[in-house]
Amino acid sequence: MNLALLFDEDLTGEGEARLTGRRLAHLRTVLGADVGDRVPVGRVNGDLGSADVVRLTDEYADLRFTLDQPPPAPLPLTLVLAMPRPKMFRRVLQTCAALGVKDLWLIHSLKVEKSYWQTPWLSENHLRENLTLGLEQAKDTLMPTVHVRKRFKPFVEDELPALTAGRRALVAHPGTDTPCPTYVNGPTLLCIGPEGGFIAYEVDKLVEAGCEPVHLGRRILRVETAVPVLVGRLFDACAPVY
Structure with missing residues (x-):
């Protein structure tokens, strides 16, 4: 703390x-x-x-x-995240809050087990607790907003196009041709899939909604690792200092 x-x-x-x-x-x-x-x-x-x-x-x-x-400036980032495994969910929440993510959308995916949505860590009190831990770590005060969407198709068809408007929209997906850009620093939407990645149908739907597929190289990362790596790559404010 x-x-x-x-x-x-x-x-x-x-x-x-x-x-x-x-x-x-x-x-x-x-x-x-x-x-x-x-x-x-x-x-x-x-x-x-x-x-x-x-x-x-x-x-x-x-x-x-x-x-x-004043607190640190929030990142101009909307983060769309396939619901992680409950065992890592708390760490991911804390990491997002510590990095300055203020707009977090938790969505379903074929590789997200339905049981994940039953975790008590999604309760309002537990969300606040873990977001608070991240803010305390980073010396920040601006509480992130968490949106929960348990159905993939209605989200990407009805809500995602409005979220991508006016932003550079990316979906992290192994095997695509384009490397993830660095230091975008402007309004950005980033989609990160579950362990094993989004399936092809889901990537196609995300692309239809305005997202550009990008990769981090040949290594396959856990979600809890991919989040800080991608956010740090996209924003100067999260770049490591040597």
Whole structure:
């Protein structure tokens, strides 16, 4: 937790908040904070700043905070992602939030098992929890929006064409002729398939909706690896610093 993210329910007064649960445990055991220490904070969908710990008990930490810095700019990216396996879904959500993805669409595909949609990690509370972990990691406050679409064809025929309008639209698919572009940095839509990729019919439907097939070379990557590699390739803000 590089940032204590404050929700409306944490606020106890003007410029005051109370942390409990996971964030309190992190404050005490990982950061080793004590009364009088200053910690980085941010308000959900608001600014960043710092807070002084004014009271610390086994049950809660009271903070007095000031917010005076804008959060990092969001990526101009709409990410369309075939529903990942539940075991990796949490990590993918956290990664998307940490990278600055703000518009995430989870869709069905033939290779997505129907049981994936039954995972409790799709509940509103679990989505918020994992997106929060990603934002805290990246010191960001802007909460992503997650759209769930459990039927592939209605999504690509009825909704995707409007999403591709005005954006460079790409579908990552092994075996295509065009390598993924680098540092596009403008409005972009990116589709990433399930483990094993989209089937040919699905790629054709995505192309009909305005997507261009691109590849990352001959290596086949897991979804949790492909997401940061592709996003980092498309945007300067996510490029590694050496």
